[in-house]
Every structure is written in C-alpha cells, then in structure tokens.
Amino acid sequence: MTASTGPDTPITPLGITSATWLVADREIRMRLRSKAFLISTAILVLAVLASVVIGGIMSRNTELPQVAAVGAAIEVAEQTGALDVTVAESGEEAEQLVRDGEVEAAIVPADSPTGIQILALDEAPLTVVQFLSVSPEVVLLEETEGPDGFLIYLVSLGFGIVFLMSALTFGMAIAQSVVEEKQTRIVEILLATVSVRALLAGKVIGNSILALGQIVIIIGAAGIGMLASGQDILLADVGPSLVWFVVFFMFGFVLLASLFAAAAALVSRQEDMGVTTTPIMYLVMIPYFLVIFFNDNPLVLGIMSYVPFSAPVGMPMRIFLGWAEWWEPLLSLGILIASTLLIIGVGSRIYENGLLRMGARVKLKEALKG
Amino acid sequence: MLELDSVSRSFGERRVLHDVSFTVARGRMTGFVGGNGAGKTTTMRVMMGVLAPDSGRVTLDGSPISTQARTRFGYMPEERGLYPKMKVAEQITYLGRLHGLSTERAKANTDALLERLGLGERSGDTVESLSLGNQQRAQIAAALVHEPEVLILDEPFSGLDPLAVEVVLGVLKDHAAKGAPVLFSSHQLDIVERLCDDLVVIADGTIRASGSREGLREQHSGNRHELQVAGDLGWLRDEPGVEVLEFDGGYAVFDCDSQETTQRVLRSAIAAGPVLAFTPKHPSLSQIFKEVIQ
Numbered sequence: 301m302t303a304s305t306g307p308d309t310p311i312t313p314l315g316i317t318s319a320t321w322l323v324a325d326r327e328i329r330m331r332l333r334s335k336a337f338l339i340s341t342a343i344l345v346l347a348v349l350a351s352v353v354i355g356g357i358m359s360r361n362t363e364l365p366q367v368a369a370v371g372a373a374i375e376v377a378e379q380t381g382a383l384d385v386t387v388a389e390s391g392e393e394a395e396q397l398v399r400d401g402e403v404e405a406a407i408v409p410a411d412s413p414t415g416i417q418i419l420a421l422d423e424a425p426l427t428v429v430q431f432l433s434v435s436p437e438v439v440l441l442e443e444t445e446g447p448d449g450f451l452i453y454l455v456s457l458g459f460g461i462v463f464l465m466s467a468l469t470f471g472m473a474i475a476q477s478v479v480e481e482k483q484t485r486i487v488e489i490l491l492a493t494v495s496v497r498a499l500l501a502g503k504v505i506g507n508s509i510l511a512l513g514q515i516v517i518i519i520g521a522a523g524i525g526m527l528a529s530g531q532d533i534l535l536a537d538v539g540p541s542l543v544w545f546v547v548f549f550m551f552g553f554v555l556l557a558s559l560f561a562a563a564a565a566l567v568s569r570q571e572d573m574g575v576t577t578t579p580i581m582y583l584v585m586i587p588y589f590l591v592i593f594f595n596d597n598p599l600v601l602g603i604m605s606y607v608p609f610s611a612p613v614g615m616p617m618r619i620f621l622g623w624a625e626w627w628e629p630l631l632s633l634g635i636l637i638a639s640t641l642l643i644i645g646v647g648s649r650i651y652e653n654g655l656l657r658m659g660a661r662v663k664l665k666e667a668l669k670g
Numbered sequence: 671m672l673e674l675d676s677v678s679r680s681f682g683e684r685r686v687l688h689d690v691s692f693t694v695a696r697g698r699m700t701g702f703v704g705g706n707g708a709g710k711t712t713t714m715r716v717m718m719g720v721l722a723p724d725s726g727r728v729t730l731d732g733s734p735i736s737t738q739a740r741t742r743f744g745y746m747p748e749e750r751g752l753y754p755k756m757k758v759a760e761q762i763t764y765l766g767r768l769h770g771l772s773t774e775r776a777k778a779n780t781d782a783l784l785e786r787l788g789l790g791e792r793s794g795d796t797v798e799s800l801s802l803g804n805q806q807r808a809q810i811a812a813a814l815v816h817e818p819e820v821l822i823l824d825e826p827f828s829g830l831d832p833l834a835v836e837v838v839l840g841v842l843k844d845h846a847a848k849g850a851p852v853l854f855s856s857h858q859l860d861i862v863e864r865l866c867d868d869l870v871v872i873a874d875g876t877i878r879a880s881g882s883r884e885g886l887r888e889q890h891s892g893n894r895h896e897l898q899v900a901g902d903l904g905w906l907r908d909e910p911g912v913e914v915l916e917f918d919g920g921y922a923v924f925d926c927d928s929q930e931t932t933q934r935v936l937r938s939a940i941a942a943g944p945v946l947a948f949t950p951k952h953p954s955l956s957q958i959f960k961e962v963i964q
Binding site: 309311312313314319322323326330480481484485486487488489490491492493494495656 | 715718719720721737738740741742743745747749750751752753754755756764765767768769770771775812813816817
C-alpha cells in the first residue's frame with residue numbers, strides 16, 4: 301500500500317473544483333453508457349453525412365446532359381463545355397443512340413442557319429437547346445450576392461434542427477438527472493458532502509461537454525461530407541457560420557441547462573417534470589420555427605440574433621447570409637454571456653431552494669424567496 | 671462528543687423541534703427513539719447540515735461543525751437513496767471519492783465493505799436489480815466508505831434480516847470502538863434495547879429522556895421485584911406497602927413502597943419456606959418509552 305492510500309493518511313475534503321469535475325465526470329460516464337444516446341447520436345451523424353454526400357452526388361449527376369454528335373456537329377457540341385458528348389460515326393448511329401435511350405439527344409450537321417439539327421425522342425431537350433443557343437447578354441442592375449434560396453432553406457433547417465435536438469436531448473438529460481437525485485433522495489447524501497453549487501455546476505458542465513462534443517462531431521461530419529463529395533465551395537460559404545454556431549451554442553446551452561436544472565428541482569417525481577420544463581421547451585422550439593419560416597426576413601433574423609435564447613441560431617444564420625457586420629456577433633455574444641451569467645445566478649438559487657423540498661411541486665415564488 | 675444545544679426548527683407554522691438538547695458520546699452507540707413524526711429525521715438532518723436550525727447549535731467537541739468537518743460524517747438518510755442505474759461498487763466508490771478519498775483508497779474500502787456486508791458478489795450489479803434488503807446493505811456501505819469519524823444513521827436496521835442486523839451491528843461497533851460517536855434511530859425498541867449504550871427518547875419535538883441505557887432503566891425501575899417460592903404466596907397480598915401485579919401460586923411480581931418493605935417481604939418468604947428466586951425487575955425499554963412519552 302502506498303503512502304497516499306494508507307489507512308492513516310488524513311482524508312481532506314474535496315475542493316469545489318474537484319467536486320465539480322467528479323460530478324461532471326459521472327454525468328458524462330452515465331450518459332455515454334446509455335445505448336439509446338449512442339445510437340441516436342450515430343443516427344444523427346449518419347443522417348447529416350448522408351444528406352450532404354447524396355446532395356452533392358445528385359447535383360453533380362444532373363450537370364452534364366449526354367448527347368451524341370456527328371461530324372461537324374461534334375465541335376459545336378464540345379464548344380459549349382456543358383454537354384457530355386458521345387461521338388457517333390453516322391447520323392443513323394446517332395439516331396439509334398437516342399432511340400435506345402443511351403443519350404438525351406443527338407446533334408447532327410444540317411443545312412439550317414445554325415448548321416446543326418437536334419434529334420430527340422418525344423420532347424424538346426430544353427437544357428441541350430439552351431446550351432446550343434446564342435443568348436443575349438444580361439446585365440443585372442442590382443447585384444445580389446450570397447447563396448440561393450434553396451441553400452438558405454437547407455442551412456436554416458440544419459441550424460434549427462441541430463440546435464433543437466441537442467438542446468432538448470441534453471437539457472432533458474439534466475432535468476432527469478436532477479429529478480432522479482431528488483426522487484431517490486441521494487441528494488441528501490450528496491448535499492452532506494458537496495456544495496449545491498458544485499453539484500449544479502458539475503451537471504451543467506458535464507452535459508455541456510457532451511452537447512458540444514455531439515455538435516462538433518455533427519458539424520465535422522458535415523464538413524468532411526462536403527469535402528469528400530467535392531463541395532469545397534459550399535464549405536467555404538458555410539464554414540464561418542458553423543464556427544460561430546459552435547461558439548454561440550456553447551453559451552446558449554449553458555443558459556438553457558441552468559433553466560432545465562432549476563425547473564427540475566421544483567418537482568420530486570419524473571411524472572411531474574413536464575409541468576415545469578414545458579415553458580423552457582418552448583424557449584427552445586420557438587427559435588427553431590422562426591429560423592425556418594423567416595430565414596430570408598432581415599428584421600426577424602436581426603431580432604433573433606440578439607435575443608439570448610435564439611441568438612445561437614439567428615446570428616450564425618445572418619453571418620451565413622452575409623447580413624451581419626463584423627462587430628455584430630461579438631456584441632450578441634456579449635449579451636448572451638451576460639444573460640447566461642444572470643440566469644445561472646437565478647437558476648442556482650431556485651435549484652438550491654427546491655432541492656430538499658420533497659413532495660408537492662414547489663412554487664416558483666417560494667423557490668426564489670428561499 | 672457530538673452535542674445539540676437548544677435546537678429548534680419549524681416548517682411554516684408547525685414546530686417540529688423544540689429546544690432539543692442531547693449529547694452523543696465518543697465510542698458509544700446511542701439509540702435515538704421516538705414515534706412517527708416525533709422529530710427524529712429532522713434532528714438528524716439538522717445534525718448533518720442538510721437542514722439549518724431556526725435557533726440553537728450543533729457542536730463537535732465543543733466547536734461548531736464546519737462544512738469540511740461534516741464531510742467526515744457518515745450519513746444514512748431515512749429515505750434510502752442511491753443511483754438506481756449505477757453499479758453498486760461503482761457508486762460507492764464515487765461517493766467515497768466525493769468525500770475526498772483517492773480513487774484507489776475508495777475502491778479498496780468499497781471492496782472491503784461490500785465483502786463484509788455480504789454483497790461482494792453483487793458489486794457489479796446495478797442497484798435497482800438488488801433486493802430491498804441488499805439495497806439496504808449497499809446504503810450502509812455508502813455511509814461508511816469514507817471512514818467517517820461520526821456516524822448518523824436513520825433507521826439503519828429496518829428491512830434487514832437478523833443475520834444482516836448482526837453484521838451491520840458489528841461494523842457499527844467497530845466504528846464506535848475507534849472512538850466515533852454513533853447515533854442511530856429506530857422504532858424497533860427491542861433492537862435498540864439490545865444494541866445501544868446510551869439512549870435518547872424524543873416525542874413531539876422535545877427530548878423526554880436521555881442517558882445511559884442502564885441508568886434510564888434504574889431510574890424508571892422503581893422498586894419492582896419478582897419472587898418464586900416452593901410454597902404458596904397467598905400471604906403476599908396482605909402485606910402492607912406491597913402491590914401485587916402478577917400472581918400465580920408460588921410466583922409473583924410486586925411493587926414495594928420502600929426498601930424496608932422489600933427486605934421484610936424477603937424475610938417473610940424465607941421464613942415460610944425455600945425461596946427459589948428473588949430478583950429486581952427492570953422495566954423493558956418499551957415500558958420506559960411508554961412512560962416517558964406520556
């Protein structure tokens with residue numbers, strides 16, 4: 301037996317930092333042991349990866365229409381640079397390729413003003429026609445920069461879903477862990493050992509680390525998916541907003557986590573938890589719906605990006621759209637951090653006062669008074 | 671020595687503890703008895719610092735108990751609680767570490783305790799899969815894993831089979847022998863009577879009696895004796911100053927108004943024939959209990 305483990309070594313109580321880490325360590329361990337958690341994370345990651353990769357492959361496949369070309373028409377077809385040209389020996393062979401469905405259309409030399417003729421089955425191949433037509437030059441008077449509508453929708457949906465899923469999963473995990481300790485009364489043993497603050501901080505930190513880890517894995521999967529499927533340009537567009545999303549999420553989640561812990565401390569049984577956690581669920585769900593429905597509305601997004609509960613979704617969205625000045629994320633982050641500190645203060649008070657009151661639901665007013 | 675000095679505590683309008691004072695001496699097992707709702711659990715929560723008293727104080731060896739000193743207490747709350755989904759050994763080790771033990775020492779203590787409490791084979795099972803009696807043993811291990819210097823146990827014996835009671839008792843006596851003040855509550859008076867050195871009786875939030883078990887017995891024994899003779903004891907009923915409580919031919923239990931009366935009865939008995947037994951009769955704990963809580 302070494303000196304540090306000998307029975308005569310005096311036992312010194314843990315400091316608040318070690319106690320907090322020990323609590324956080326247990327939260328993480330127990331969560332990672334849950335099969336449901338591991339499986340749902342794996343499914344989420346695979347879904348994100350699959351949608352990015354499949355989206356990339358599909359958009360590439362539709363790029364080049366396949367055509368057959370003969371003689372002088374070969375040069376014309378290849379000049380467009382937008383057609384997948386199959387060289388045919390004769391007009392008949394080209395026509396057969398169309399009939400067999402090998403190509404969308406055949407381009408053959410003709411005595412028309414354009415010098416070519418397009419053969420197709422039963423429908424004019426509009427894309428092919430478009431590439432072979434001479435279009436007048438178009439000058440846009442108002443320059444629009446940034447991503448197109450569908451991409452905006454996808455990105456807003458992505459931010460919304462990831463925020464909603466992570467905040468709810470880990471928020472409810474904290475709430476359950478608080479009620480479990482109250483319900484089994486182990487909280488009495490814990491409080492005789494560690495301070496209320498260490499207990500709360502440990503829970504919030506443990507679950508925040510897990511939530512952040514999950515977010516980083518998901519975003520990493522999305523990034524790798526984009527690179528692997530050759531969508532580097534998309535990654536360059538989305539990249540900065542992804543990084544801001546992680547930063548905002550980190551603080552936004554701590555804020556929500558404190559609220560969940562406080563709400564759960566007001567009840568003594570899992571069955572009663574719904575009553576006190578529902579208002580917080582709304583706080584998580586409202587930003588999700590707003591960002592999807594108003595992803596092109598500067599006013600709504602502007603407000604969202606400064607309200608602490610929706611900033612983790614609203615601000616990265618505006619950064620992605622190129623609507624935010626460089627200082628705006630910093631200001632919004634400042635507001636978020638300040639409100640997080642405030643909520644931690646109020647939340648830990650409610651938590652502390654609610655923790656040892658068993659039985660009926662504790663009224664919020666009583667918990668605040670102490 | 672652990673001491674409560676005029677501790678009072680109310681919940682809203684209801685006064686649960688009223689001027690509660692008693693001591694728990696080092697190296698002694700102190701039983702804490704009282705009816706349901708008498709204030710036992712509240713008293714223990716105040717001692718553990720889980721509840722703050724409205725007035726009065728709790729001291730250990732004369733000084734107020736700091737949060738740090740309290741981590742050296744072993745506590746078993748009335749409402750049993752361990753994490754249902756954690757493995758037995760894992761969570762007892764965890765609680766040991768929360769109390770400041772190194773991981774190795776917490777593990778070693780956990781293994782030794784579980785072995786001694788007969789839970790060695792179940793150490794890898796989750797708490798929820800244990801029977802109630804075994805959960806109870808795990809709870810005792812949880813209270814003892816950090817080598818506590820003071821023990822406060824709320825109903826440690828409830829739900830245990832007689833063998834387990836002996837094992838737990840042995841563990842608690844070891845702690846007392848090392849000089850720890852040990853306080854345990856129970857409403858099983860026969861167990862308390864057998865196990866404790868000292869006794870504290872609480873009713874309606876006030877202490878009705880406290881002191882050593884023998885002292886309390888003598889204090890409440892009055893002058894009651896049991897007499898067994900070969901012949902008949904019919905004459906006893908006519909002795910002045912004697913009240914016969916039980917009578918059956920040559921056997922009687924009776925109270926005397928003084929020592930002189932007792933001696934006179936004994937002399938008369940010897941004069942009448944062979945005396946088989948003559949013993950002072952101490953009241954049982956439950957008799958004392960009934961008497962003091964009235």
